[in-house]
Amino acid sequence: MRVAVSAALLTSAIVCSSFAFADELLQEGITPATDASQVPAAAKLRKDTVIAGISEPQGIFNPYFFVNGWDENVTNVIFARLIDWDSHGKLVPGLAESWQVSDDGKTWTIKLRPDLTFSDGSPLSAEDVAFTLTVLYDPKYDGDTDITLAHIAGGDAYKQGKADSVSGLKVIDPLTLQVTTTQPGATTLQKIGGPVLSKAYYGRGYQRGELDYLRTLHGKPLGNGPYIYDKYIPGQEIRFHANAHYYRGKPPTPRFIYRVTNPSTNFQLFQTGDTDYDAFTSRPDDIEQLKLLGFANINLYGSSDYSKVEFNLKRPALQDVRVRQALIYGLDRQKLVSVVYQGYGSVAVEPIAPISWAYNTQGVNPYSFDPAQAKKLLDEAGWKVGADGIRVKDGKRLELSLLVSKKVLNDALIPIAKENYRQIGVLLKPQVVDFNALMSQRKAGNYDLASFSTSTLNDPHDGVWDFYSTEAAVQGYHNAEVDRLINEGNATSDIEKRKPIYHQLYQVLANDPPVILLANRKILSASSARVTGFRPDIYNGLTGSLPDVNIVK
Structure with missing residues (x-):
C-alpha cells in the first residue's frame, strides 16, 4: 500500500535520502518489465481496450479552443x-x-x-x-x-x-x-x-x-486522428474507438480510454491493473515501487517544459521589480527540487529546458537562495518589518495569495514558500483549487501569485511567448525590450543566429522577472507489459505512439 507523506515531513527527510539514491539514478530511456507474469488479473480481462491515466480534463475537445492541457491530450487522440x-x-x-x-x-x-x-x-x-x-x-x-x-x-x-x-x-x-x-x-x-x-x-x-x-461542437468532435471520440464522463473517463479511416491505418487496439487519476490514486490504479499507462513523479521512491511491480515498462526522459510561479503585476506591490526579485531570492528552490524530484530535476534558471539548443545559463542571474539579499531588496523598496514580523508599507501589510492546484510539486511548494517568505517578512496565503478553477481565477485576475507549468515547448519561442505584452495582458507584464527580442528571435529559422538573441532575452527576463522559475524535470511514466508500442517522448507524449499500441495476446 502506498502511504501518503506530508510535504512538511518530506522537506527534512527526503532531502537527505535523495543523496542515498545518487548512485542509483535510473538512466533515461525505457527500462523493460522484469516479470510480465505479474500483470494483474483485472488488466488481463480487457481483451480489446487500453486505459491510460489523465488529470482534470475540462471537456473542450477542439484543438484550437481548449484552455486546459489535459484537453489537449484528448484532442491529440482525436485529431x-x-x-x-x-x-x-x-x-x-x-x-x-x-x-x-x-x-x-x-x-x-x-x-x-x-x-x-x-x-x-x-x-x-x-x-x-x-x-x-x-x-x-x-x-x-x-x-x-x-x-x-x-x-x-x-x-x-x-x-x-x-x-x-x-x-x-x-x-x-x-x-x-x-x-x-x-x-x-x-x-x-x-x-x-x-x-x-x-x-x-x-x-x-x-x-x-x-x-x-462551432463552439457547440466542443463536446462532439469530428477529427481525423487514430481514435474517434465516444463519450466523456466528467470526473471519471473519456472513451474512444479506433478510426478505420486513419491515414496510417486503423490502430490495432479497438478501444482506448483515458481514466481520470491524480497523484494520490494513479499508482494504486496502475498496480491493480485498472490502468495500463500513467505518469508519475520522477523520484526514487516512485521508480522503486514501479520496479517492484515486475510488470511495469518504465519510461524516463527529459521534459521540455518548466514550472513557474507567475506574478500578477496588476497588484501594486508586485509592480516593483525589487519585490519580485526579492521573492525569487527568498524562495529555496533547490530545496523544493530536492524534495520533489530527488535527483530527477533541477532548478530552472531560464524559461527553457536544458534539452533545448537555446539553453545557456552563462551571464544569467541564477537567483541562488539568498534571504539576506531578499531582505535588502524589500528594505530598498520601502517595505519595513512590522511588530509581528510582516512587512508594511503605506499602512498595508505584505500579504500575498498563492493559487495552486493539487499536485506533488505544489504539496511541497506551499510549506517551503510559507516558511521562506515568513522569514523575510512576507505572509503567504495559499489557496488550493482544481486546475480549471485556477485558470479561471487567473483569467479573472483574482490572484497575486499562481503556480503552474508550461505545456510542451517545441521551440524556445514557445517558452517566452507568454511574456509578450499582448499575451501577458492578464498578468500585466510589459517590457518593450522583451517584445523586441521575442520578435527578433522568431524572425529567422537559422539556429546560430537565434541563439544569441535568446541568450540576451533570458538576461532581460532575469533582470525584470515576470515569473519565479521553479524547476526543470525528467518525466516518468510506465506502461503495463500486457501492451506493446508505447514509446513516449518529449514532443509527442504517449499519443505519438498510440496508433502502434497493441495488446499482447
Missing part, C-alpha cells in the same frame, strides 16, 4: 496534425506529405497525402486546411493558438473586416495549399501545420465573427 514532430523535435510529414518554402522564406507550398478523410469518411482537402487557418484569424477567436505569429498575408485585414478572405491562403488544388506570409518566421511551419478542422462540419454556415455554432 492528426498536418505536420508532426519526431522524437527529437524535428518537423516531419503528418497529414501533409511534403512542403516547400520559397528562397525568401515567405511562401510555403503544402502538399497533402492523397485520399485523406475525416473519421466519418468525408474527404479532407486543402479547403479544410484553409478554413482552419481562417478561423484562427476570426475576430471572435479567443483560443490559445496565436496564428498572427505566422504573419499570413491578409490575415489582419480579414480580422479587421477589411477583406472577405485571407489573401495569403490560396488553394491550388484539392491536395495543395499555398500560404504566403509577410515575413519569414522560425515558428511559421508549426503554426500553420496544426490539426485540421472539417469545413463541412465545423464551418456549416460560418461567417466571420460568428463562432457560436
Whole structure:
C-alpha cells in the first residue's frame, strides 16, 4: 500500500535520502518489465481496450479552443496534425506529405497525402486546411493558438473586416495549399501545420465573427486522428474507438480510454491493473515501487517544459521589480527540487529546458537562495518589518495569495514558500483549487501569485511567448525590450543566429522577472507489459505512439 507523506515531513527527510539514491539514478530511456507474469488479473480481462491515466480534463475537445492541457491530450487522440514532430523535435510529414518554402522564406507550398478523410469518411482537402487557418484569424477567436505569429498575408485585414478572405491562403488544388506570409518566421511551419478542422462540419454556415455554432461542437468532435471520440464522463473517463479511416491505418487496439487519476490514486490504479499507462513523479521512491511491480515498462526522459510561479503585476506591490526579485531570492528552490524530484530535476534558471539548443545559463542571474539579499531588496523598496514580523508599507501589510492546484510539486511548494517568505517578512496565503478553477481565477485576475507549468515547448519561442505584452495582458507584464527580442528571435529559422538573441532575452527576463522559475524535470511514466508500442517522448507524449499500441495476446 502506498502511504501518503506530508510535504512538511518530506522537506527534512527526503532531502537527505535523495543523496542515498545518487548512485542509483535510473538512466533515461525505457527500462523493460522484469516479470510480465505479474500483470494483474483485472488488466488481463480487457481483451480489446487500453486505459491510460489523465488529470482534470475540462471537456473542450477542439484543438484550437481548449484552455486546459489535459484537453489537449484528448484532442491529440482525436485529431492528426498536418505536420508532426519526431522524437527529437524535428518537423516531419503528418497529414501533409511534403512542403516547400520559397528562397525568401515567405511562401510555403503544402502538399497533402492523397485520399485523406475525416473519421466519418468525408474527404479532407486543402479547403479544410484553409478554413482552419481562417478561423484562427476570426475576430471572435479567443483560443490559445496565436496564428498572427505566422504573419499570413491578409490575415489582419480579414480580422479587421477589411477583406472577405485571407489573401495569403490560396488553394491550388484539392491536395495543395499555398500560404504566403509577410515575413519569414522560425515558428511559421508549426503554426500553420496544426490539426485540421472539417469545413463541412465545423464551418456549416460560418461567417466571420460568428463562432457560436462551432463552439457547440466542443463536446462532439469530428477529427481525423487514430481514435474517434465516444463519450466523456466528467470526473471519471473519456472513451474512444479506433478510426478505420486513419491515414496510417486503423490502430490495432479497438478501444482506448483515458481514466481520470491524480497523484494520490494513479499508482494504486496502475498496480491493480485498472490502468495500463500513467505518469508519475520522477523520484526514487516512485521508480522503486514501479520496479517492484515486475510488470511495469518504465519510461524516463527529459521534459521540455518548466514550472513557474507567475506574478500578477496588476497588484501594486508586485509592480516593483525589487519585490519580485526579492521573492525569487527568498524562495529555496533547490530545496523544493530536492524534495520533489530527488535527483530527477533541477532548478530552472531560464524559461527553457536544458534539452533545448537555446539553453545557456552563462551571464544569467541564477537567483541562488539568498534571504539576506531578499531582505535588502524589500528594505530598498520601502517595505519595513512590522511588530509581528510582516512587512508594511503605506499602512498595508505584505500579504500575498498563492493559487495552486493539487499536485506533488505544489504539496511541497506551499510549506517551503510559507516558511521562506515568513522569514523575510512576507505572509503567504495559499489557496488550493482544481486546475480549471485556477485558470479561471487567473483569467479573472483574482490572484497575486499562481503556480503552474508550461505545456510542451517545441521551440524556445514557445517558452517566452507568454511574456509578450499582448499575451501577458492578464498578468500585466510589459517590457518593450522583451517584445523586441521575442520578435527578433522568431524572425529567422537559422539556429546560430537565434541563439544569441535568446541568450540576451533570458538576461532581460532575469533582470525584470515576470515569473519565479521553479524547476526543470525528467518525466516518468510506465506502461503495463500486457501492451506493446508505447514509446513516449518529449514532443509527442504517449499519443505519438498510440496508433502502434497493441495488446499482447
